[in-house]
Amino acid sequence: MPLAHLWSLTGWSALSLICLSLAVYFYVNRHGVRIRMQVRYGSPPVESIPLSETILGGVSAILTGIVLYQLAAGHGLALRLIWAVAGSALLVAAGFWAWAAIREFSSARSAATRHWRGQAADACRQIREWMEAPAVRVASCRALSEGLQTNDVRLFLRDERTFKAAYDTSGRDREPREYAPEAPLPKILDRLAPGEVFCFEDGGPRLAAPVAAGRALDGFFLVTGGPYTLPMQRYAGEIARETxxxxxxxxxxxKQAEVRAASQIERRELENTRRALQHLVAPDLPTIAGLDYAAEYWRGDRPGGQFLDLIALPQGALGLVLADLPGFGLDAAIRMAQLQTLLRSRFWAYAEDLPELLQSTERALRASRPASGQVRVFLGRYQPGSRTLTYLNAGAMSPLLIRRGGEGAQVLRLPPTSPPMVSGSTEPVHTADLVLESGDLLSAFNAGLVEAFDAAGEAWGEGRLIQTMLAWETQRAADLVSLTLRTVEEHTAHNLSSPDRAMILLKAV
Structure with a gap:
């Protein structure tokens, strides 16, 4: 046979094979063009005809006939035509038989796929109905057990350092009860994509499906039984992904429920705290000759143990209290009310003896309830006749005295004179006297005032307090205190979680 003739046969054969392969590919993957025909108007349509596959199959049969015709060269024309037609007919018959076989296989595969997809959709819908983790574990294991027809399904979930058995459909306590993350099975499952499964042999066919909401492996199902077909494996993968x-x-x-419960508890405690704070007696505001004074405090969303008090005393004197108890909330509010009651009752009896007033109050506190931390307090008694302030500073913030002189303003501090209450210290308790001169400004405040932070973490500080009082020293004491607290609030950008702030101001006139 001439070489050119051989190349021609090879080309026609290759072209025929290509057409036949395309026809099979289009049919299996359903990429071809299909048409529907009706016998008459109004009749139901018959099954669609795969047009592209039919054309390609016909072209392949014609090309095969051409090849067979050329292979019969040397025979008579009639024999060559019979050989070509018979070969083409045989190819068409084989094509129809293969078509039917492929069609039957594809239909069976599609039916099985549709069945398992429906099963997976129903099972996933049932799993989604549960909002609690234990119920989800039970529902997912039962879905695998019923869908795969096995009573041996175990779910392992990550618990700190290991994967521990969370549910077992068999109800038996058996080994292994946990897997280490570095064990071979978890390492293999960690490399799988969501929805993929791993089938292996371990005393029988087994299937493992990873449970992973993100990149890390959260757990896995371990199913004994099988073997499992590809649609069944996909079913198990969908159940694991939905789980x-x-x-x-x-x-x-x-977590949201815990946050809501904690928030409700906090709201109830805040309401109870505010009700307890209502039992604090409002400061007395008697008229004191030669003295302009004011007191004010600010409380945020977390009331602490800071409070102040002014007490009208005999002979026109004025008692001052600025206390700081440890803690927050309802307990601190109750202890504040108790401490105020004790101090008010003792001020009338021991106004002339502040050390005994402090010690008597401390003894009463220790007798009423166990100590819960140190109590820092500033106590003072102002005598208008001598314009003398006798004070006792038991660990509180040092009050500031601003005094105008010939060389300008001087800032003096009133340092602690005694240890804090309920501190267990044996140091003696002392008092000190301060004579106020006309124009003096004395401010007693708690730590929350000068330690109020802005968004950048910068404290308001004593420097700003001094500047504020010097800038507005001509204002009334009440206005000066209000302006100071407002300035601090603006510094914190109205942050309600800031610590409580309290301030007492005495202005000698």
Whole structure:
């Protein structure tokens, strides 16, 4: 046979094979063009005809006939035509038989796929109905057990350092109960994509499906039985993927419920705290000759143990209290009310003896309830006749005295004179006297005032307090205190979680 003739046969054969392969590919993957025909108007349509596959198959049969015709060269024309037509007919018959076989296989595969997809959709819908993690674990294991027809399904979930058995459909306590993350099975499952499964042999066919809501492996199903077909494996993968989503939603729901419960508890405690704070007696505001004074405090969303008090005393004197108890909330509010009651009752009896007033109050506190931390307090008694302030500073912030002189303003501090209350210290308790001169400004304040922070973490500080009082020293005491607290509030950008602030101001006139 001439070489040119051989190349021609090879080309026609290759072209025929290409057409036949395209026809099979289009039919299996359903990429071809299909048409529908009706016998008459109004009749139901018959099954669609795969047009592109039919044309390609016909072209392949014609090309095969051409090849067979050329292969019969040397025979008579009639024999060559019979050989070409018979070969083409045989190819067409084989094509129809293969078509029917492929069609039957594809239909069976499609039916199985549709069945398992429906099963997976129903099972996933049932899993999504549960919002609690234990119920999700049970529902997902039962879905695998019923869908794959096995009673041996175990779910392992990550618990700190290991994967521990979270549910077992068999109800038996058996080994292994946990897997280490570095064990071969978890390491293999960690490399799988969501929805993929791993089939292996370990005393029988087994299937493992990873449970992962993100990149990290959260757990896995271990199913004994099988063997499992590809649609069944996909079913198990979908159940595992839906379980991961459902467990993530259940975990988020549980955290939100905890936050809501904690928020409700905080709201109730805040309401109870505010009701307890209402039992604090408002400061007395008697008229004191030669003295302009004011007191004010600010409380945020977390009331602490700071409070102030002014007490009208005999002979026109004025008692001053600025206390700082440890803690927050209802307990601190109750202890504040108790401390105020004790101090007010003793001021009338021991106004002339502040050390005994402090010690008597401390003894009463120790007798009434166990000590819960040091109590820092500033006590003072102002005598208008001598314009003398006798004070006792038991660990409180040092009050500031601003005094105008010939060389300008001087800033003096009133340092601590005694240890804090309930501190267990044996140091003696002392008092000190301060004579106020006309124009003096004395401010007693708690730590929350000067330690109020802005968004950048900068404290308001004593420097700003001094500047504020010097800038507005001509104002009334009440206005000066209000302006100071407002300035601090603006510094904190109205942050309600800031510590409580309290301030007492004495202005000698």
């Amino acid at each position: 991961a989503r459902a467990l993530a939603v259940a975990d988020l729901t549980a």
